[in-house]
Amino acid sequence: MSHVLDEIELEGIELDLFVEAMRRRHGYDFSQYAPASLLRRARLLAERHGGGSISALIHRLLHEPELLPQLLEGLSVPASDMFRDPSVFHALREQVLPMLASHPQINIWQAGCAHGEEVYSLAILLEEAGLYERSQIFATDLSTRALERAHEGIYPLRSAQQWSRNYVAAGGLHSFSNYCSARYGLLKLDRRLRRNVTFAQHNLTADEMFCEAQLVLCRNVLIYFTNPLQQRCLALFRDSLVRDGFLCLGLRERPGAAAAEADFAPVDANLRIYRRGAAMSGRRL
Ligand SMILES: C[S@@+](CC[C@H](N)C(=O)[O-])C[C@H]1O[C@@H](n2cnc3c(N)ncnc32)[C@H](O)[C@@H]1O
Structure with missing residues (x-):
């Protein structure tokens, strides 16, 4: 019998499914990224491409391969500076x-x-x-x-x-x-x-x-x-x-x-x- 899950647990499942979909659909494995920052970035991507829902983002990831470069960019924080430190x-x-x-x-x-x-x-x-x-x-x-x-x-x-x-x-x-x-x-x-x-x-x-x-x-x-x-x-x-x-x-x-x-x-x-x-x-x- 299934038990009641709160929003955070459900989002955890969505994140796991997102990582799995990325791996199986596109061959990129994010399973060993630190989970807190990965979740933050998945949420931002969901805002931008999934109407706020990671599940909707997964649907697009699976069916719209042309979205891949934007997903990789969104997952990977390309912030830098010249002569940083x-x-x-x-x-x-x-x-x-x-x-x-x-x-x-x-x-x-x-x-x-x-x-x-x-x-x-x-x-x-x-x-x-x-x-x-x-x-x-x-x-x-x-x-x-x-x-x-x-x-x-x-x-x-x-x-x-x-x-x-x-x-x-x-x-x-x-x-x-x-x-x-x-x-x-x-x-x-x-x-x-x-x-x-x-x-x-x-x-x-x-x-x-x-x-x-x-x-x-x-x-x-x-x-x-x-x-x-x-x-x-x-x-x-x-x-x-x-x-x-x-x-x-x-x-x-x-x-x-x-x-x-x-x-x-x-x-x-x-x-x-x-x-x-x-x-x-x-x-x-
Ligand atoms: C915060 S930036 C660091 C930029 C620069 N090295 C610096 O210190 O200013 C992190 C970079 O790592 C890249 N990155 C993340 N995961 C990666 C992976 N699996 N393989 C190669 N590069 C990756 C991201 O795309 C991003 O451009």
Whole structure:
């Protein structure tokens, strides 16, 4: 005999069905995302595309495949900033890039690149360090719509002042305006910053390693995942890094003790910059 369920329990069932429908209809698995933030985003999507009902959203998800890019975008919070947490970019400039300078070719994987703000910040750092010509940045994200925006490199002009301040705090050598132009209320980043950037879809829940890299950045992405998925990602990053390669996570992220101690040595633990240990190649988390 069924018992009476309250609204919250019913919504929990709807969320589970939504995740299942996403997986079976489109092959994207959100079952290991942190449930509270996933629910928040499913509710927002339901407001936008389901008249406020997750069940109605599921119906559209199943029957209107063209809705998928909007669903992925809505589920994945593509919020970012240029030189976000400037002290991290300052440390990359001072401590990491000089170590990368000895490599004839520098590969950087930026996982979860959102609208590209971090990618262009990195390109500027590399340019100012004289390393950009021999660098390749692979910028990946789950959301194809976010990747399209990232490729365009066009942002609201209102961000310019903050980003300029961030650039200075990150140790910028020139003026931020050297790298962009302002027109019609928009800030357009210089196209030459994109010349060594490859944008591609990559799903951290399912896809394998993307490239062999000297530096992997994945900031403010793992916070949305449950622990087993975080561990999967850290194993992926470790396997993608050359020996002694660098990993940079977001300030609110803590790699599990296993990852921190066994696979990565801290370069600056407060800034979440680590270095892959030389001794543990092949070791699993
Ligand atoms: C909050 S943004 C972080 C942007 C940038 N890294 C930063 O720190 O400013 C999180 C990004 O992770 C991406 N993301 C979420 N789940 C993902 C997955 N399974 N695989 C790849 N990217 C994912 C989202 O699409 C979003 O663009």
